[in-house]
Structure formats: structure tokens, C-alpha cells
Amino acid sequence: MQKISVKAADLMPFKVGYDVKDISLADRGKLRVEWARQDMPVLSGIADRFRREKPLQGLRLAACLHVTTETAVLMATLKAGGAQVVVCASNPLSTQDDVAAYLARDEEIPTFAIKGEDNETYYQHIQAALDIKPNITMDDGADLVFTLHSTRQELLPEVFGGTEETTTGVIRLKAMAAQGVLRYPVIAVNDSQTKYMFDNRYGTGQSTVDGILRATNRLLAGSVVVVAGYGWCGRGFAMRARGAGARVIITEVNPLKGLEAIMDGFQVLPMTEAAPQGDIFCTLTGDINVIRQEHFLAMKDGAIACNSGHFNVELDIPGLEAVTVGRRHIREFVEEFTLTNGKRVNILGDGRLINLAAAEGHPSVVMDMSFANQSLAAEYISKNHDKFEKKVYMLPTELDMEIARLKLQSMLVDIDTLTEEQVKYLSSFEMGT
Known part of the structure; x- marks a missing residue:
């Protein structure tokens, strides 16, 4: 709490x-x-x-x-x-x-x-x-x-x-x-x-991409995007990032969600293995310290990290600060951290909800x-x-x-209604093949 x-x-x-x-x-x-x-x-x-x-x-x-x-x-x-x-x-x-x-x-x-x-x-x-x-x-x-x-x-x-x-x-x-x-x-x-099927998936998916692009003006096509969490929000963002041409890696702690991500055609890795590969990282888990100090240290020079979960605790900002030798705001919503190993990591929107910090939300x-x-x-x-x-x-x-x-x-969309025969069939057990 x-x-x-x-x-x-x-x-x-x-x-x-x-x-x-x-x-x-x-x-x-x-x-x-x-x-x-x-x-x-x-x-x-x-x-x-x-x-x-x-x-x-x-x-x-x-x-x-x-x-x-x-x-x-x-x-x-x-x-x-x-x-x-x-x-x-x-x-x-x-x-x-x-x-x-x-x-x-x-x-x-x-x-x-x-x-x-x-x-x-x-x-x-x-x-x-x-x-x-x-x-x-x-x-x-x-x-x-x-x-x-x-x-x-x-x-x-x-x-x-x-x-x-x-x-x-x-x-x-x-x-x-x-x-x-x-x-x-x-x-x-x-x-x-x-x-959750619409707001979390389609709303978060589009607005997170929007926030990242407004903050960075980076090209998603050809980038490696690491999505932490494959709940409804993570699914939505992963779908939109892939649609923009990114190669998407999913990290998960839930075996069922990890399996679902595999079946949906995504690569699934632990964060320790994904960290050196990613260009853009986004957390959507609702948990604390999903991307930690050791992950920041393993990232590429110039990697971008952001959060689209509710609180900024998903990124271990204190752990990042502990291995930082210099920092500056390089764009309106981008803070660059220079680490003890000489590499730079960019945090978007102070780790707050990037879709609302840098964009307009859903x-x-x-x-x-x-x-x-x-x-x-x-x-x-x-x-x-x-x-x-x-x-x-x-x-x-x-x-x-x-x-x-x-x-x-x-939306001017009509759907079918059940016939009396269909209602009876669904409420009975006598009818078979």
C-alpha cells in the first residue's frame, strides 16, 4: 500500500x-x-x-x-x-x-x-x-x-x-x-x-503509443519494444507497437499470460535477457520495481523507459539515481540519466503514466x-x-x-437476437446431435 x-x-x-x-x-x-x-x-x-x-x-x-x-x-x-x-x-x-x-x-x-x-x-x-x-x-x-x-x-x-x-x-x-x-x-x-476489454486494451494501446511518440519523436518501425506485463493493457500496447513495425518482446511472471503471449506470436523473455535488447521499454503491470537498477545498467546506450501502469513505482527510479553520475532534461518529457558505466538511459514523464503525462489519455x-x-x-x-x-x-x-x-x-450496428427455438435449446438438455 x-x-x-x-x-x-x-x-x-x-x-x-x-x-x-x-x-x-x-x-x-x-x-x-x-x-x-x-x-x-x-x-x-x-x-x-x-x-x-x-x-x-x-x-x-x-x-x-x-x-x-x-x-x-x-x-x-x-x-x-x-x-x-x-x-x-x-x-x-x-x-x-x-x-x-x-x-x-x-x-x-x-x-x-x-x-x-x-x-x-x-x-x-x-x-x-x-x-x-x-x-x-x-x-x-x-x-x-x-x-x-x-x-x-x-x-x-x-x-x-x-x-x-x-x-x-x-x-x-x-x-x-x-x-x-x-x-x-x-x-x-x-x-x-x-x-477492460476496450479501455484497457484499445485505449491504453493507442494512447501509450501516442505518448511515447509525442515525447520522443522516435520511429517504432524497426525498434525493439519491451512490454512488461501481458494483461489487457500490455496486450493492447504490444498489438499497437507491432502494428507500427516494432519487434515486440514480452516479459511476464504469470505462466498463463506468458503462454498467451507466445501463442499471439510474441517473443517472451525474462527482463534480465530483454534489457540488453530493447530500444524502448514500457511497464504495464501494477506492481513495484518491474525495471530495476540491474536492468537499467544492462540497457543499450540511449534506451528509453516509460510506464503506462497507474503509479510510477513500476520503474525503480531511486535505484537508477543511485548509479547515475549526471542527468538533464533533454526534451520536455524526456530526462536523460548518464550511468556509472557511461551509458545513457532516458526516462519519460518522470515514470508517470506516459499516455497522460505526454499525451491526452484514451x-x-x-x-x-x-x-x-x-x-x-x-x-x-x-x-x-x-x-x-x-x-x-x-x-x-x-x-x-x-x-x-x-x-x-x-455506431449504427445491429446484431442478431435469439429465436424462441434457440432460447429453448440453450436452456434445455434433452436435445442432442
Whole structure:
């Protein structure tokens, strides 16, 4: 569990309803949000229903998410549903400052997020979001939940449920539940098929490539790309890197995923063997110290390393610093480390999520489904929280399927329906060959 480095008693309360870089950026943010909303018809449809039905009326909702254009559409949807909403950043480098300004000024949603904020400010913003005394939490990485459980425990009786967006956050929450310390039920939005099969795979795949190329302007074709982790995010990035002409190597600790990568046509190696071969490295595991000091020392001169997992702990930056004799920022999102062996290693975006640090995150079309899950999960848990134990739950399959149906409908795609004969066959055992 990530350690909280600041205490609630050390934090000064915000005297205004937001803390953003520059409120005058709101006009630009408004245009970008309008552009994103055009590609989010499912969430827009949910927002229309929420305005009519007000399923979240009177509820207080604190959200700790990447403050991007798509998140702005989600926040507006929740507000349309009647919720009192506040949002803070779930990563110091993922905020789009013009969008944060738009949320604060035009949507009148208290927003606490500045791209590049330091660690202390990051947790000040989380504390500011918690000052709403939430009934529902909406998290991306579980920092909001963990802060609530560690430094704001007096607020826990007010909270009856939450949602979690990411694999990393679900891992943390399940660990809390297993240890008996999770104090309220949480819906693992990440585990919905309309989230992980599309957001994690296609969203992460494209946006990670986008972030790497924006940061470096390097050619993927002919490069050796090492992908650490072959979960849904790793699969998506590996697929896109290969599609751009790279030779892709997968590293894994799970034998089933390693076998799947082999069957998908990738080379699979331990990181110790992949390190001397790679030109570009990307971690997508949700674990700590995936690329360590010994791996950095073994890399080629000029190798590039980045992370597209939630936290920057996947790269052992302290271990790298211990064998560094010189460092400089050579491009906006590229820091060059000269090592004791004379070779140079380049770290992108401080090891933070490269798809958000150097680019704009996932395309709106996939976040449409992810945030449809978030909005329906908030509605579902508000209506059913008294039936839950203090555990991590999935959104019901019927809601998952409804989101998929609505997405296909928005794409003008029709599918077949079962005939009465087919329904009977699938529900019986008498009919054979």
C-alpha cells in the first residue's frame, strides 16, 4: 500500500471552491470538452436520463480521477443526476489544466487539480475533495479511499459506497477487503467487460503509443519494444507497437499470460535477457520495481523507459539515481540519466503514466463506455448499498451488456437476437446431435 506522505493536520484548507492553474483557460477547455462529448453518445444518453430522473439527488460524491476532457463529461453527468460533485486529480501529471478551469468556472464543480503538482499539493487536493464529506467515492488508483481510511476516518460513517476505475486500484481495495480494513463496499468498474476489454486494451494501446511518440519523436518501425506485463493493457500496447513495425518482446511472471503471449506470436523473455535488447521499454503491470537498477545498467546506450501502469513505482527510479553520475532534461518529457558505466538511459514523464503525462489519455470513444460504467455504478450503489458487505463487487452483467448494446446502437450496428427455438435449446438438455 502506498504510504501517505502528508498528514491531515499539516494541510491548510482551501478558502475557495477550486485550485486550478489558470481559470482563464476555461474557454479553451470548454471547446475541448465539446469535442470529446461528440464521441461519447452512451454517456450523453445517460446524462439525459439523469436530468429527468435525478437518481443521485442529494448525494455528495468525491471523485479522484484523471482530470481530462472525458472526465469533465462524466462529472457533468453526475451533476445532472442531482449529485453534489467535487473532483481532484488521481495523478500529478495527468491533469489537463484548461479542462480543470472549465469544470471550475462553467460547470461550477469544485476542482482541485494542477498538471505537475508536487506530492504535498496532490494530497492537499485529495483532502480538499474529502471536505465535501462524501456519501460516494469515485477513485482511479484508490488514493482517495486510502486517504479516507488513514487520515479522515471521521468521515467514514457518511460513506456508503464507492467505485474504482483501474486495475491498480482494484488490487489495493481487494487487499484491504481481505485484511478486513475496507469500511464500505466498492464497485470494481475496472472489471466490467465494457471497461477492460476496450479501455484497457484499445485505449491504453493507442494512447501509450501516442505518448511515447509525442515525447520522443522516435520511429517504432524497426525498434525493439519491451512490454512488461501481458494483461489487457500490455496486450493492447504490444498489438499497437507491432502494428507500427516494432519487434515486440514480452516479459511476464504469470505462466498463463506468458503462454498467451507466445501463442499471439510474441517473443517472451525474462527482463534480465530483454534489457540488453530493447530500444524502448514500457511497464504495464501494477506492481513495484518491474525495471530495476540491474536492468537499467544492462540497457543499450540511449534506451528509453516509460510506464503506462497507474503509479510510477513500476520503474525503480531511486535505484537508477543511485548509479547515475549526471542527468538533464533533454526534451520536455524526456530526462536523460548518464550511468556509472557511461551509458545513457532516458526516462519519460518522470515514470508517470506516459499516455497522460505526454499525451491526452484514451480516446473519448472508449472512455464513453468506461464512464458509462462509472455513472451507472454510482446509481447502482446508491440504490443497493444496504445489501452489500464491505467488499469489492462487480457491476451486474445486465448493466455491462446494456452499455455494449447502447454503444453498438450509437455506431449504427445491429446484431442478431435469439429465436424462441434457440432460447429453448440453450436452456434445455434433452436435445442432442
